[in-house]
Amino acid sequence: MQFFGSSEISPSPPLPTASGNNAHMIYVFNRNGVCLLYREWNRPLRTLDSNQDHKLMFGLLFSLKSLTAKMDPSSVEKGNLGVPQLPGQGCSFHSFRTNTYKLSFMESPSGIKIILVTHPKASDLRDSLKYIYNLYVEYVVKNPLYTPGTPIK
């Protein structure tokens, strides 16, 4: 995983690749698995209640991260499967795609996880996630009234 150097906010958000809003939902988790932010724009199918949905999403990301860390073909010594990894440690992933959606994932050095669920044809969204992270740093972390670890309001 590569950490990005500059913390300056990008001058403009990345240009949308297609017209209209193709995003389904966004999740922001902190490193303890607390869902700080959840927004949905287009979600016709709902199988679970929101609390369980967030838990399942966090669990999926956690397990996929330990899977990719173990599967990493570039290193020989990979530790044991299922041992929690620190952010930036081990091989992580940036997106996965199914036939109905694409999930893009970013983890900051402090363990903030940003997840964007979009249309499966969406292009590489790493720049957009970085932009969202910059917004979080500028307007949430720097807000003196915000208590870390609580949902963003």
Added chain:
Amino acid sequence: MAAIYSLYIINKSGGLIFYKDYGLAGRMDTNDSLRLASLWHSMHAISMQLSPISGCTGIELLEADTFDLHCFQSLTGTKFFVVSEPGTQHMEHLLKHIYELYTDYVLKNPFYEMEMPIRCELFDINLSQAIQKDRVAYLGR
């Protein structure tokens, strides 16, 4: 450099029935490969539950920092997945081809027991030919 690092085939209940390594990092521990296979099986199932739209059939492509994982699920629930170099194209065709080989040389083998580990000589031979051909095509591109 190999285009494909490894190939896994898991049965419908998540058990690893075939594993082959083509990379340079060496073969993974048997227990670990079994664990990874069943972990992938459950992640595949969870991804279907989280879909915002109905009709989701699970993860097809996972893009990690150092590799891509392409997965193909047959109608009977057998999953084939290859771990390849990031950005490798045309893996769906290779997976479909491997599925054809599986139906021809594993399922039509009268000594093969369903859902059990694959030990079929003809499958091994044809599979290594297919991988070799894919590698030549990859180097030619």
